[in-house]
Structures are given as C-alpha cells and as structure tokens.
Amino acid sequence: MRNFFRNNPTEAILLVVLAIVCVGLSIGTDQFLTLVNLANLLNASAINIIFAVGLVVVLIAGGIDISFAVAASVVQYVTVYALGYIGGGNWFWGFMIAGSLGIGLGLINAFLIHYFRIISIVVTIATFNAFFGLLMFITSGRYLYNLPDWWTTRIILVEHQTTSGQWAELTAPVAVMLIASFATWFLIRFTTTGRQLYAFGDNPEGARRVGINIAAMQAIAFGWAGMMAGIAGLMQVNFVQEVVPNALIGRELDVLAAVVLGGARLGGGRGSVIGCILGVMLIAIIQNGLNLLGISPFAFKMIVGAFILAAISLSNMSFSSLSFARKGRV
Amino acid sequence: MNQPLDNPSGQVVPAIRVRHVTKTFGGVTALDDVSFEVLPGEVHCLAGENGCGKSTIIKIITGVYQPDAGAEIEIFGQKLSAITPTISRKLGIDVIWQDLALFPLMSVAENIAFEGMLGNVPRIARHATLRKKAAEVLTRLGVDLDLEAPLHTLSVAERQIVAVGRALVGDARLVFMDEPTASLTQSETEKLLAIVAKLSSEGVAVVFVSHRLAEVLKISSRVTVLRDGRLVGVYDTDGMTQSHLTELMTGHTFDSVVAAQDRSKAPVVLQVKNLTREGEFNNIDLTVRQGEVVGITGLIGAGRTELGHALFGMTKPGSGEIILNGAPVRFRSNRDAINSGVAYVSEDRLTLGLVQPQSIADNIVLPVLDSILDRFGLISSSKKDKTVRSWIDDLAVKIGEPTDPVTTLSGGNQQRIVLAKWLATKPKLLILDAPTVGVDVGARAGIFEIVRKLADQGLAILMISDEIPEAYFNSDRVIHMAGGEFIGEYDPRSTTISEIEGAVFA
Numbered sequence: 001m002r003n004f005f006r007n008n009p010t011e012a013i014l015l016v017v018l019a020i021v022c023v024g025l026s027i028g029t030d031q032f033l034t035l036v037n038l039a040n041l042l043n044a045s046a047i048n049i050i051f052a053v054g055l056v057v058v059l060i061a062g063g064i065d066i067s068f069a070v071a072a073s074v075v076q077y078v079t080v081y082a083l084g085y086i087g088g089g090n091w092f093w094g095f096m097i098a099g100s101l102g103i104g105l106g107l108i109n110a111f112l113i114h115y116f117r118i119i120s121i122v123v124t125i126a127t128f129n130a131f132f133g134l135l136m137f138i139t140s141g142r143y144l145y146n147l148p149d150w151w152t153t154r155i156i157l158v159e160h161q162t163t164s165g166q167w168a169e170l171t172a173p174v175a176v177m178l179i180a181s182f183a184t185w186f187l188i189r190f191t192t193t194g195r196q197l198y199a200f201g202d203n204p205e206g207a208r209r210v211g212i213n214i215a216a217m218q219a220i221a222f223g224w225a226g227m228m229a230g231i232a233g234l235m236q237v238n239f240v241q242e243v244v245p246n247a248l249i250g251r252e253l254d255v256l257a258a259v260v261l262g263g264a265r266l267g268g269g270r271g272s273v274i275g276c277i278l279g280v281m282l283i284a285i286i287q288n289g290l291n292l293l294g295i296s297p298f299a300f301k302m303i304v305g306a307f308i309l310a311a312i313s314l315s316n317m318s319f320s321s322l323s324f325a326r327k328g329r330v
Numbered sequence: 331m332n333q334p335l336d337n338p339s340g341q342v343v344p345a346i347r348v349r350h351v352t353k354t355f356g357g358v359t360a361l362d363d364v365s366f367e368v369l370p371g372e373v374h375c376l377a378g379e380n381g382c383g384k385s386t387i388i389k390i391i392t393g394v395y396q397p398d399a400g401a402e403i404e405i406f407g408q409k410l411s412a413i414t415p416t417i418s419r420k421l422g423i424d425v426i427w428q429d430l431a432l433f434p435l436m437s438v439a440e441n442i443a444f445e446g447m448l449g450n451v452p453r454i455a456r457h458a459t460l461r462k463k464a465a466e467v468l469t470r471l472g473v474d475l476d477l478e479a480p481l482h483t484l485s486v487a488e489r490q491i492v493a494v495g496r497a498l499v500g501d502a503r504l505v506f507m508d509e510p511t512a513s514l515t516q517s518e519t520e521k522l523l524a525i526v527a528k529l530s531s532e533g534v535a536v537v538f539v540s541h542r543l544a545e546v547l548k549i550s551s552r553v554t555v556l557r558d559g560r561l562v563g564v565y566d567t568d569g570m571t572q573s574h575l576t577e578l579m580t581g582h583t584f585d586s587v588v589a590a591q592d593r594s595k596a597p598v599v600l601q602v603k604n605l606t607r608e609g610e611f612n613n614i615d616l617t618v619r620q621g622e623v624v625g626i627t628g629l630i631g632a633g634r635t636e637l638g639h640a641l642f643g644m645t646k647p648g649s650g651e652i653i654l655n656g657a658p659v660r661f662r663s664n665r666d667a668i669n670s671g672v673a674y675v676s677e678d679r680l681t682l683g684l685v686q687p688q689s690i691a692d693n694i695v696l697p698v699l700d701s702i703l704d705r706f707g708l709i710s711s712s713k714k715d716k717t718v719r720s721w722i723d724d725l726a727v728k729i730g731e732p733t734d735p736v737t738t739l740s741g742g743n744q745q746r747i748v749l750a751k752w753l754a755t756k757p758k759l760l761i762l763d764a765p766t767v768g769v770d771v772g773a774r775a776g777i778f779e780i781v782r783k784l785a786d787q788g789l790a791i792l793m794i795s796d797e798i799p800e801a802y803f804n805s806d807r808v809i810h811m812a813g814g815e816f817i818g819e820y821d822p823r824s825t826t827i828s829e830i831e832g833a834v835f836a
Contacts, residue, residue: 193452199433199444206431211416211448269435 010263014278021285029292035160035168037288045284046173047236051255052262052276053184054228059259060188061221062201062268063113063120067128068225069251071105072233074131076243079234080144088148098234099227105131106226110218128252135245144243151234152241173235180228185273187224197221201268257308258283282307343407345370345504345535346391346423351401353386360386361397364561366554368504370406371533373526375546375567378556378579384539387556388506392425393418406503422503426493426510434482439464441481442495467495470532471525487518494525504535511545523549543572544835557581572831576799589782590806590822593622598656599790600759602641605650610636611814614650618759618790623781625793625805628834633814634794638761641792642674643667655758668697673752674761675745684736684748691718691732693747698754721750745777753784760784763794778804798834802827810834 025032051068058065075098082097083089089097105127112123155172162168188194200207200217208214237243262279264271286307287300345368353361361383368374376384389395391403393413403410405421432441439457440447442464447455461477468475473491481489490510497505507526511519526536526549540546546553547567555562555578562578596619605614611633618624626634640647643661652659654670661667664674684693695702695714702717704710718732736747745765752760765777781804785791795801801808802822810818810833820830 190455191452192447192449192455195436195440195444195447195455198436199440199447202433202435203431205429206433209427209431210444211419213450216450265435269433 008263008272008275011272011275011278014262014275014282018278018282018285021282021289025285025289025292029289031292032289035162036166037292039168039170041281041284041288042174043169043171043239045280046171046177047232047239048251048255048258048280048284049177049277050173050180050228050232050235051251052259052280053181053273054225054232055255056259056262056264056271056273056276057184057188057197057224058120058221059264059266060201060268060271061197061217062204063218063221064124064256064266065106065109065222065225066121066124066252066256067105067109067131068124068229069248069255070128070132070135071102071226072229072236072251073245073248074105074135075101075230075233076237077135077139077144077245079230080147080243083148083151088150090150094151094234095231098230100230102226102228102230102233103223104226106222106224106229107219109226110215110222113222114215114218132246132249139245141245143245145241147237147241147243151237154238171239173239176231176235180231181273181277184224184228188271188273193220198269201270203269254283255280257304260312261308342369344368344404345372345406347402347404348387348391348397349402351387351390351403352398353383353390353395354398360559361390362559364556364559366391366561367564368535368537370503370535371530372552373530373536373538373550375538375540375550375553376556377540377543377546377553377575378562382556382579383559384556385508386559388425388508388537388539391418392423392506419500422501423506424497424500424502424504425506426490426497426508428508428510430489430493432481432489432493432496435480437478437480438475438484438492439477441492442467443499444496445499463499464495467498470498471495472528473525485518487521490518490522491525494522494529498529498534502534504537505529506537506539508539510538511540519545543575547572547575555579571828572835573828580799588802588822589623589778589804593619593806596620596622599654600641600792601651601653603651603653605637605640605647605652607636607640607645607647609814610645611640611811614816616792616809616816618792620788620790621785622807623785623791623793623805625795625801625808626811627795627798627801627808627830628811629796632811634796634811635763636814637811638674638763638792638794641667641759642672642761644674668755668757671756671758672761673755673757673759674763675748675752675765676763684744684751687735687737689733690722690736690739690747691715693736694718694721694732694750694754697751717754721754724750724753746780749777749780757789759790759792761792761794764796765793766795766797766800798831799827802830 022032031037051072055065055068078101079094079098083093086093109120109123109127112118112127113120157170157172157175159167159169188197196207196212197217197220199210200212200214204214207217233248236248240247258279259271259276260266260279261282262272262275262277264275283304286303290297290300290303347365347367349365351361351364351366352359364383364387366376366387376387378384386395390397390401391405391413393415396412397403403413405413405418405423408421410417433444436444439461443460446460446463464477468477471491471494475484475488475491481492484492494505494507510522523545526538529536538546538550547570550567552564553567553570553575554564555575557579558581565575565578598617599620600616600618602614602616605616606612614637616624626637628634636645639645641652643664643666646661652661654672659666659670661670667674691714695709695717698717699709702710702713704713715732722732736744739747762781765781778800781791781793793801793805805822808820808822808825808830809816810820810830812834818833
C-alpha cells in the first residue's frame with residue numbers, strides 16, 4: 001500500500017478525492033448511496049472505461065489518440081453490415097469483427113506515425129477527420145435500428161430488487177469492462193511487452209538503444225486502443241440499441257480528460273488501469289452528484305475542467321524533478 | 331619518455347583491436363586510418379578534443395556505423411567482417427552514453443535489469459527475477475540503492491551507477507563510458523572511479539572518454555590520443571603530465587604566445603561586489619576593464635556558468651552589487667541586461683544560441699529587431715541586409731548566402747554567427763561561455779583572433795572556459811573558481827600554465 005502511494009501519487013490523490021466526494025454525496029443527498037443509483041452509474045460508465053483502458057496504453061507509450069471514438073462509430077457501421085453479410089452472427093462474431101476492425105483502424109494510425117514520423121496528435125486529428133468524414137459521406141448520416149436481436153437485448157448479470165421496489169441491475173457492458181480492464185492491467189503490468197511500452201514512452205531514444213522494437217510498440221499501443229474502441233463501440237450499441245453516426249463524437253475528449261485525471265502523463269511513461277477507472281468514475285460521480293443536488297448541468301463541464309486542471313498541476317509539480325538532464329549544467 | 335608504444339599487448343589477446351579504420355561522411359573524413367586496442371581488464375582512456383573522432387570510433391566498434399573498406403576488427407580474438415549493435419552486445423561490449431539512455435519513471439531495478447524485459451514475443455514479466463539480478467549487480471558494485479525507487483528521484487551520480495549496473499547485467503566485458511564524470515561533483519567522481527577500478531580488477535575492460543585530464547591520468551593505464559580524426563599515439567599514463575597530454579590532444583605547442591597585456595589603467599566597465607546566489611556562488615568580487623579579457627576557469631560545477639547567467643540577468647543574485655559603467659544595475663530579465671550593454675554567448679550554442687532552422691541573416695538580427703525597423707514599424711530589408719553584411723565581413727564568416735540556414739555552417743562559423751548576433755546589440759560587456767566547445771582546433775585560433783580584436787576595440791570580455799590553456803593564452807587575467815568562489819587570480823605573463831593547472835586539478 002505504501003508503494004502504491006509512492007509510485008502512484010496521482011491515483012492515490014484521486015482515490016482520496018473520490019472517497020471524499022462519495023461521502024459528501026452520501027450525506028448531502030439521499031439518492032446517491034442507493035444500489036439503483038450506483039448500478040446505473042457503473043452501467044453508464046462501463047463504455048468510457050473500456051475506451052479509457054485502450055487509450056491509456058497509447059498515453060503510456062508516449063502517444064495520444066484523438067480518433068478512437070470516431071473509429072468506434074466506423075466499427076459499429078461496418079460491423080452491422082458485416083454481421084448482415086454472415087447472416088446475423090452472434091456475440092462471438094460481434095467481438096471478432098468489432099475487435100479486428102478496431103485493431104485495423106488503430107494500425108493505420110500506428111503506420112502513419114511510425115513510417116512518416118508524424119507526431120501522433122497530428123496523425124490522429126487527421127484520421128479523426130478522415131474517419132468521421134468518410135462515415136458521414138457514406139452513410140449520409142443515416143441511423144440504423146434494424147440490428148440483430150442478440151446485439152440489442154439487455155443482458156442482466158446481477159439484479160436485486162430494493163425495498164422500494166426498484167431493480168438494481170448490472171448489465172453486459174460492465175462485465176466486458178471488467179474483462180477489458182483486467183486484460184489491460186495484465187498487459188501493462190505483467191508482460192514484457194507492457195514494460196517495453198512504459199520504457200518506450202518514458203525515453204524513446206533510450207528504448208531504441210536498449211533494443212526495443214519501436215514499430216512494434218506503436219503498433220501494439222494503437223492496435224490495443226483500436227481494439228478497445230471497437231469493443232466499446234460494440235457495447236455502446238448494446239446499451240443504446242441503435243447505431244448513430246455522430247453518437248460517439250466528442251467522447252474522445254471526455255475519455256482523454258478522465259485518463260489524464262487518472263494519472264496518465266501526456267508525454268508517456270505513466271498511466272494505470274486503476275487510474276482510468278478512478279478518473280472515469282470520478283467524472284461520472286461528479287456529474288451524477290450535480291444532478292442529484294439539482295445544480296445546473298451547464299456547470300458540469302466547468303467543474304470537470306477545474307478538476308482536470310488541479311490534477312494536472314499536481315502531477316506536474318511532482319515531476320518538476322524530471323528535468324534532471326540539465327540540472328548539473330544550467 | 332612518453333613514446334608511442336608499439337606492441338604493448340605482447341601475448342595477451344586484446345579485448346578489441348581495430349586497425350586501419352577510416353570513416354568518411356559525405357566528403358568529410360571523421361576517422362583517418364585509426365588503430366585502437368584495449369586489453370582485457372584494462373582501464374583505457376580515449377582522449378581528444380571535441381570532434382576528434384572519439385565518438386565515431388565508439389560507434390564503429392558498437393556497430394552503429396560501418397567503417398569504410400579496409401578496416402580490420404577483432405573482438406576478443408574473433409575477427410569480424412561487420413559489426414551490428416546486436417553482435418557487439420552479444421560479444422559483451424556496452425556503451426554508457428553521456429545521456430545514459432535510462433528510463434526516469436521506472437524503478438532502479440527495472441532500469442538495471444531491463445534486458446530481461448526485451449524480446450518481441452510477449453512473456454510474463456518476472457519482476458522477482460529482475461529485482462534479484464539488479465540486487466546482485468549492485469552488490470557486485472558495492473553500492474546500496476533502493477531498488478523500487480523511481481530513477482528520477484536519484485542523483486545524477488546514482489543514475490550513473492545504475493547505468494553501469496545495466497551494462498554489467500548484460501555481462502559486459504568491455505564498457506565504454508562517455509564523459510561519465512562531466513556532471514558529477516568531486517566526491518561523486520571519486521566513487522565512480524572506485525567502481526571503475528573494481529570492474530577492472532574483475533577483468534572488465536573500461537574505456538573512458540573524458541577530457542578531464544586529472545582523472546584520465548589517475549584512473550587509466552594507457553591513453554589513446556586522437557586529433558582531427560587521426561591517431562596521435564598510444565601512451566602509458568605513467569610519467570605522462572597533463573600539459574604534455576594537452577599538447578598531444580590539441581597540437582598546440584606550448585610556446586604559444588601569451589596574449590595578456592596590462593589593462594589596469596583602462597576605465598572599469600563591470601564591477602561586481604560581494605555577489606552571492608545561494609547554492610551557486612558566494613562573495614564574488616570582480617572587475618573587468620575596457621579592452622580587458624578576463625578568463626574564469628575551474629572544474630565543471632564550480633559555479634562559473636551560474637555567475638555568467640546572473641551577470642546577464644537570467645537569474646537574480648541573492649545579495650551583492652553589479653555596477654556597470656559606474657552605475658549600479660539590477661536586471662529584472664536578460665532583456666534589461668541586453669539594453670544595458672551586456673551580451674552573452676552561451677555554452678550550449680546549438681540549443682540556446684541559435685535558432686537552427688532559420689537563416690543566417692535572421693539569426694544575426696534577432697536581438698536587434700528594433701533597430702532595423704522602417705518608419706512604419708516593419709522590418710526594413712535594406713537595413714537588415716546592411717547589418718548582416720557588415721558583421722559577416724567583420725568576423726570573416728565563410729557562408730554561402732545570408733539566407734542559408736545556420737545548420738549549413740561548421741561549428742566555428744556557427745560560433746561566429748552567435749558572436750555577430752550579440753555584437754549587433756553593440757554591447758560594452760561580452761560574456762563568452764565555453765566559446766570553443768564543439769569547434770575544431772583550426773577554427774579556435776580564428777575565434778580568439780576575433781576576441782582579441784574586439785577587446786582592442788574597447789569591449790570588456792569575460793571568458794568562461796574549462797580548458798585552462800584556452801583561458802591562459804587568451805586572457806589578460808585568469809581567475810580560478812571552485813565551489814562557487816574565486817580562489818585564485820593569475821597573470822599569464824608571470825605564471826606558467828602548469829601552476830594554474832596544478833591549482834585547478836589539485
């Protein structure tokens with residue numbers, strides 16, 4: 001535990017802040033600390049957490065991805081047509097198709113970044129526009145409602161009827177979120193590839209000299225982010241039961257904010273799955289709390305912005321010692 | 331005494347032996363028929379000035395560059411036709427670069443034993459094995475570091491040790507250390523040198539690249555001297571003196587003329603009284619007169635550059651007075667200093683002194699944009715051309731066109747452009763910080779000619795240099811700085827260079 005606080009200062013602070021916010025909301029409102037509310041919060045945040053654990057791998061490797069949310073929309077559309085082509089499919093085919101399409105789109109980013117030596121923010125802003133433009137052009141902005149039944153049926157994992165007669169339910173996206181989080185946690189924490197990703201984000205030139213395959217790092221980071229985006233897209237359809245071309249646009253910044261709030265460093269080498277979950281949940285809980293407290297929804301973005309600024313300033317302060325390279329000879 | 335050794339190795343199989351290495355880049359010859367040999371367990375020094383080919387030969391031995399045809403390479407008795415970085419590592423050759431190539435956010439253990447994490451096929455990362463390996467290496471080095479601490483929390487010296495540890499994890503039998511002590515304090519240097527001695531006693535050969543001659547002579551048994559891409563010779567360090575080694579490295583003969591003159595009658599331009607900045611320099615008293623060149627020398631970390639920054643308004647001194655032309659000044663920023671007639675040519679010319687991709691002309695006029703405006707407040711191209719032309723002619727810079735980017739110029743000419751840039755501000759005091767770093771030997775003389783000419787025109791010049799001969803031959807007075815204080819002052823006309831060297835390296 002002491003190591004957790006020392007090595008993950010941002011996550012530790014976030015955990016404390018989250019606890020304070022939760023305690024405050026539990027006392028200040030009578031609806032926050034109810035099973036129904038908490039279950040709904042989790043259901044609604046699951047998609048963003050899946051996006052976040054994909055994105056955090058890119059941030060750890062020193063990149064940034066703006067295009068993943070739009071990529072998820074592209075994946076949704078192509079998956080609908082691909083499933084139609086194979087005659088409806090099932091969850092297995094859904095995951096296979098959405099996951100591979102996501103990886104494919106991620107690899108486009110990785111390829112452009114690596115072979116043309118363009119920084120990731122520029123590449124992904126370009127692909128963000130290209131993906132979205134292409135999607136709108138080809139679909140003419142049409143919504144899709146005619147989806148396979150297996151895809152749009154709510155799957156309830158756990159349910160519990162409260163004394164007030166309401167049902168608290170956890171749905172499929174939560175299970176997928178748990179698996180995605182666990183897989184990402186395992187990748188970045190317990191595999192050699194994960195440690196190479198951290199090293200690459202921390203010091204790319206050092207990583208190259210020590211013999212890490214740079215092209216592979218970019219491909220794995222963006223491929224993973226793409227795969228998670230594809231899966232998040234798949235689960236988002238399950239949640240909203242329709243495919244809308246601009247449903248996810250704007251999500252990239254919400255998720256990016258949550259991941260950065262969760263301690264990932266723009267510039268690489270830092271970030272954790274627990275941070276992603278805490279970051280997404282904190283934002284969701286603040287929004288939920290503001291609703292319950294009857295505060296104007298217009299204040300929401302402002303308050304989230306303040307939280308992000310505070311978090312980034314804090315993590316920057318603790319890294320002021322990073323400028324060691326020049327310390328000796330000012 | 332110090333004759334080049336012919337075949338010092340005798341029967342021992344050398345760790346490395348390269349012969350007839352030539353390397354040209356485009357039309358430039360970086361190495362010209364160089365031979366180099368290191369024995370197992372030997373501490374060998376590769377000495378030479380910047381740009382003499384030291385790093386090129388390291389890069390050839392480690393497979394980063396391929397030598398031109400005709401080179402013979404033999405590593406631990408094995409003749410090789412080509413080296414790649416992978417082969418070089420397999421054979422037990424490792425380089426600790428000056429920038430260390432470590433991972434600041436990762437733990438000490440991971441930094442040392444990162445090798446266990448390599449490979450394209452994902453495996454389970456065995457943190458316990460990794461920690462054990464790292465701990466073994468640190469025990470072998472006889473140092474105690476917290477294995478879990480993130481690297482960025484360590485001091486520079488400790489990071490240096492981590493880098494050595496990493497080389498040892500790979501079972502290195504030959505380690506190159508590129509300027510390992512450049513940013514270490516004296517006691518940290520001692521510790522590192524002890525570790526080097528220990529490695530050597532275990533049979534690991536260490537090749538030291540350093541221009542701090544005191545260390546070189548203390549630690550190594552032999553020294554290979556390169557100058558301008560050519561082998562000067564291989565020498566035993568027994569009986570070698572610093573001045574002789576300097577002479578071999580620079581090719582400067584020591585009947586160089588001392589340029590010092592008596593300027594004590596000239597009006598005072600800069601007077602500094604009791605200047606102190608906590609942790610950087612203390613109680614500095616300094617006078618620089620019109621036309622005078624004052625050299626400040628000493629080891630790295632003596633506080634010389636920090637003093638320069640304070641005089642140029644980049645940092646605020648804690649206490650004391652700066653008096654410029656008789657009037658006390660207090661600079662809020664370097665903009666104030668420039669306006670008061672102070673110019674500063676930085677140590678790190680490439681990153682701080684020039685805007686590299688911009689043209690020569692744009693660089694020269696950068697600090698004086700205000701003076702080349704036309705009556706509409708826009709940049710007047712005729713005024714700009716005039717300013718640029720006059721300085722290029724004055725400093726004899728060899729350029730293609732003023733519109734060429736500065737990257738097209740050689741080190742010496744780039745340094746002249748930096749000078750031109752600051753002279754365009756019409757300064758009264760010019761601070762030169764390590765003016766010849768990265769400038770080849772030939773061009774150095776040219777730069778000092780300019781410095782002397784500027785002094786004769788009445789400019790007061792403060793020259794910071796860690797190359798003692800540079801300060802000795804080109805200053806009117808030499809001040810020795812150590813631990814943030816002035817501890818000695820010498821008049822080159824009545825002092826020998828060895829006296830100053832003796833004091834500085836004591």
